[in-house]
Every structure is written in C-alpha cells, then in structure tokens.
Amino acid sequence: MSSESQTFTEKYDLLGCIQCGRCTGGCPVTVRADLNVRQFVNNAYDEDKLEELSRLAEIWDCTACHTCAVRCPKGLKPLEVLIGLRTIIVESGKVEPTVRDALQSVLLEGNPWEKSRAMRTDWMEGLDVKIAEPGEPVENLFFVCCTIAYDPRVQAVARNIVRLLNKAGVDFAFLPEEESCCGSEVFTIGEEGLFEMLVEDNTEYLNEFKAERIVTLSPHCFTTYKTHYPDLKNPVIHYTQLLDELLEEGKLVWKGELQKKIVFHDPCYLGKQGGIYDEPRRLLKNIPGVELLEFDRSRERSLCCEGGGGKMWVESTSTKERLADVRIRDAKELDADIVAAACPFCVLTLEDAMKNLGYEEEMRVAEIMELLGEFVEA
Amino acid sequence: MKTIVCIKYVPDTSEAEVKVNPDGKTVDNSRFSYDINDADNYAVEESVLIKEDKGGEVDVVSIGPKKSDVMIRMALAKGCDRAKRIEDERIADHDPLMVAKVLAGAIKSEEFDLIMTGCMANDDGHMSTGVALAEEVGVNHASMVKKVEVLDGKVKAHRELEGGLMEVVELELPAVLTIQTGINEPRYAPIRGIRQAQKKELSVAGLDDLSIDPAEVGAEASQVVLENLYIPEVESAAEFIEGEPEEKAEKLASILVKGGLV
Numbered sequence: 225m226s227s228e229s230q231t232f233t234e235k236y237d238l239l240g241c242i243q244c245g246r247c248t249g250g251c252p253v254t255v256r257a258d259l260n261v262r263q264f265v266n267n268a269y270d271e272d273k274l275e276e277l278s279r280l281a282e283i284w285d286c287t288a289c290h291t292c293a294v295r296c297p298k299g300l301k302p303l304e305v306l307i308g309l310r311t312i313i314v315e316s317g318k319v320e321p322t323v324r325d326a327l328q329s330v331l332l333e334g335n336p337w338e339k340s341r342a343m344r345t346d347w348m349e350g351l352d353v354k355i356a357e358p359g360e361p362v363e364n365l366f367f368v369c370c371t372i373a374y375d376p377r378v379q380a381v382a383r384n385i386v387r388l389l390n391k392a393g394v395d396f397a398f399l400p401e402e403e404s405c406c407g408s409e410v411f412t413i414g415e416e417g418l419f420e421m422l423v424e425d426n427t428e429y430l431n432e433f434k435a436e437r438i439v440t441l442s443p444h445c446f447t448t449y450k451t452h453y454p455d456l457k458n459p460v461i462h463y464t465q466l467l468d469e470l471l472e473e474g475k476l477v478w479k480g481e482l483q484k485k486i487v488f489h490d491p492c493y494l495g496k497q498g499g500i501y502d503e504p505r506r507l508l509k510n511i512p513g514v515e516l517l518e519f520d521r522s523r524e525r526s527l528c529c530e531g532g533g534g535k536m537w538v539e540s541t542s543t544k545e546r547l548a549d550v551r552i553r554d555a556k557e558l559d560a561d562i563v564a565a566a567c568p569f570c571v572l573t574l575e576d577a578m579k580n581l582g583y584e585e586e587m588r589v590a591e592i593m594e595l596l597g598e599f600v601e602a
Numbered sequence: 603m604k605t606i607v608c609i610k611y612v613p614d615t616s617e618a619e620v621k622v623n624p625d626g627k628t629v630d631n632s633r634f635s636y637d638i639n640d641a642d643n644y645a646v647e648e649s650v651l652i653k654e655d656k657g658g659e660v661d662v663v664s665i666g667p668k669k670s671d672v673m674i675r676m677a678l679a680k681g682c683d684r685a686k687r688i689e690d691e692r693i694a695d696h697d698p699l700m701v702a703k704v705l706a707g708a709i710k711s712e713e714f715d716l717i718m719t720g721c722m723a724n725d726d727g728h729m730s731t732g733v734a735l736a737e738e739v740g741v742n743h744a745s746m747v748k749k750v751e752v753l754d755g756k757v758k759a760h761r762e763l764e765g766g767l768m769e770v771v772e773l774e775l776p777a778v779l780t781i782q783t784g785i786n787e788p789r790y791a792p793i794r795g796i797r798q799a800q801k802k803e804l805s806v807a808g809l810d811d812l813s814i815d816p817a818e819v820g821a822e823a824s825q826v827v828l829e830n831l832y833i834p835e836v837e838s839a840a841e842f843i844e845g846e847p848e849e850k851a852e853k854l855a856s857i858l859v860k861g862g863l864v
Contacts, residue, residue: 317790317791324788327790332636416794
C-alpha cells in the first residue's frame, strides 16, 4: 500500500504509461461498455480532474480481470487507476446501496454477503472436519472463501474437498468461524482503508497458525493473498494445485465414468493473475471418459465472466450482451456438455448465463470440485 | 439547526433462525448479526443532509451495549458530531415508554430544534418510541415522515399514510420526527472516516449519571409485562380446484363466498 503523501500520478505510475493503447485494445469490457482505460490513465495526470473522472459511471464497468495489466508492455496495472478513482467515490460514502451493504458487512461480519459470522462454518454440518487451532501443526490449512462458505450453490466445493481429502489421508484443517474475508472485492471496489485493515488483521490472524501452507478454494482469495499480503508467513496455493499433487501421487481413486465433453473456463484470478493453467486441466482430463475441449479464447486470453472487480454488487449500465452469455454461446458452439470452472464467481455468472440462454436441458456449469465429488472415491 | 438523532442497535433476523430460549421470554441471539436499525439509518442520513444544507450540529443518542459503539462510530463518520450511549441493565427496554423516558432524560438538558428517529425498530416493531419521546420532552411530532423541508422556525413533514397517500403537516420547532425508510439513500461510512471519527466525543452514561430515577424506568414502573415469546405454528392447507375453467371459477367463487371474503 502506498503512503498518503503520494500523488495520484506517483501512486499509479501514470508517467510510466506510453499511451500505446494495448490496455483498451485488450479490455474485454469495451465491447459492451463505454470504458476506455487508456483514456483514464491519460486524463488522471490532471489531479484537478480526478473528482470529475471518479463520477463517470464506466469506472464501475471494470471487472479487474487484469487483461490490461497482462498486456501492458510497461508492466503497469491500468485497472488500478480505475480502482483509485473508485476510492474517491467510496471515501465520499456515495456508493450504490448494494456496494455499501457489502462493504459494511465485511467490516461487521467478515463477509460481503450480509451473513452472520456465526453461520460461517454451517457448511461443515455432518462432515468430519478438523478445525485448526493456533500453534498446532497442520500441513494444509484451508481458507474457505466467503462465497463458498455461505452460498448453497457452491458450498459443495468445500464439502467435497473435505470428503476427498479425508479419504486420501491428507493432513488438513479448516479455519474456525473467526476467519474473515480476504478483501479481494474490497480492494477492487476501492475501499482502501478497509482493505488495509483486512490485510493487517488477516496477516496477524493467519500467522498464528502453524501450517506448512494455506490452501484457498477461490482464486480470488488465492491471488489476493499472494499479491497483497507481503507479511504472510506461509505459502499460499489454490486447491487445484493440491489435488494435482494427489493425482500425481495416485491418491485420487476414480469411480465410474463421465462420458462428456468438458470445456474449461480459465478464471481470470486463477489464470491471468495466478498463473495456474495446467492443474485444473489435468484434473478434468483424468476423469475417466472425459473429452477435454478448449475455448478459442483460453488461458491468458480467457474471456472474463464479469464476476470480479466488485461486479457481484454493481450492475453495468450497458444493455449489451453479457460476457458470460458470450462465453456460454462459445461453449455451445464447441458442443460442450459441461462448462467447468474453478471459481465460485465464474460458476454463478456462467450458470446464470446458461439459464438466461435456455441451455439448462443440454448443458451444465460445474465447479471442478463438484465433478471430482461425483467421480472420485470419498 | 441542532438535531438529535436516536438510534438503536438491533439483530438482523432475516437470515438466522429465530429460537426462543427455555425461559420463554428471551431469544437466542448467539447467531444473529447486529447493525443499526434500518429506519434509524435513514434518520441519521436525513439529519446529516439537513446539517449539510442548513449548517448546525447533530448529536447521536443510543441505548445499547458496548459492542454497539461501532454503529455509533459509523454515524459519527457520516457527519454526526458527538454521541452519547446509555447503558444500564435496570432499564425496562421491552417497553417503548420506558425507553422514551430514558432518552428524554438524556437529552433534557440539551437545546435542540429537531429530534429524529426511525419510525419503527426491526426487532420489536412497536412504532412507539419516537411518539412517546415527543410526549416526554413536550414537543410536537410527526410520524412516518418520508420528506422533510426545514423552514424558518418550522418544519414541513410529508407523512406516508396507507394506500400511497401523503399527508403534509407543518410543525413549529422544536419537534420530533419519526423517519420512514426510503426518505433518502443512506451513505456508506468508509473505514478512514470511522477512524477519523474516533476523535469525536462518544460518552457513556448510566441512569445515575443522567439523574434518572431507576424506579421510574425499570420493570416496576412499566405497565408492559412480557409474558411469553413463541414462534407461531405454521398452519397451511392447500386445496387444488379441478375441472373446466367455468367449473373452477364457480367452485372458487363459492369458496370465497362461504369464507365471507367477497
């Protein structure tokens, strides 16, 4: 985090920009919204204009997919200029009610879904889960993610992991209900103060545990911990990396066959930001019977589902086709039976798109752990 | 313009299952999240909007536990100037009249133009505290207010009645307004604002500090006795009407007539 005394230009290294336009050229949102990130980087040099820029609705169209950062030849992060402008609005207090409620819920209950902290571990009911205790050694310490903990649609990700790791004899534990949001969406919404507080509190909290590594279920938590938590003692991995290790060691015992064509949708936070492309593919390919397809736009060119960047709480003003709809139509053209993802936001947005397009009968959107839960002995 | 805004810290019961404790008089609150009462949040925003427009000050008064300080700090971050939290277990807080007496006791020494509070609390839903408070402090009041216009020495209050009807009343100041949700869009209290608001005064007082006689606001004084809390039994019955459309319509009409519904 930068200090208060820095100017906006210094903080986002605006003078490092050569205005080549690769950011806007690559931005997936430009096809449906009026967002020109290069222009924002250019106009933000003028500190007197920042207020005015921050009031433009399109700053909320950015999904923080990081395509602009991946493509920037100068290694800048143009999207963070938009986040900086969001911060101006957030600090004035005049945000959308949905954003206000999500941020306030993070502060009061440790999750953006307005759920009680006391309900955070309800998903564990009926499962044999070891709860981590500070100072007690554990190999894999799991961080569950707010969405997976509370949203019944994706709770299976955590429940299946528990069953599968118990069967494979892996040493693991989950955090108790004191676990708080990693702040991924808080950061991209631009609530800088709250994000700084989360980084400080979570670092202190997580460092109390004697774990060899922290395993995250959501790529958003994964990337946020890796990128924004410099003082975290333990390495952080995504669950697909752990399962890939088990696959290698022959610890995943398959049952039955899945005679389906699966296409894997690279979540932006896992791929473009986390650099994880092969592990999820290996897991899917190894399910007996599966034929793994590829989108034309895959890996670092993967099309964003628009679930990140705080977009779960901000509706775009654009009425043009959603990117998730485009993605599902692409999958339909490939004749895929299943669109697999490894991110709760991708699952929710892609499934909505699939229903919106009326493909429920012939297509399925699934988190990788849902499929492994069905085809690995546990 | 000096405004006093009264706010309450309430549990959110919309998600968690509500369970009555074995004593039959309290609710198991271990799984609830707590926050500012919905309508009170709008009252805070309205008081800050008036301050931004007309100048002046806003004081917050709340009866509640220490953990409600976070809610009070948020109100201070939004633009309120100082706060008083009253904590005393002798208050019969199930009775809105007793609550109103305590609030009145806490603000009796203050000069004010307006007192605002939410029109209803999410937890007990009495809709009485604000009105009782007006009586206790001896000023005019308007309830269910959806729009406020501050005039010279007066306030014009638009009251939301049933059936979409609005009633416009003019009140001499000082006055109490109970605020309806939807009057404005409450702002967000950013963390940096909350931190800055740590500098603002938040005093904590008990009944003795406020020179309120506990005998006048305690269970003995209250004429409301909480006898029993229970979850109403869910009763439902569905009857499927079969037949051709005309037949169905006839059967349905006869059921409605028999039930005295038409």
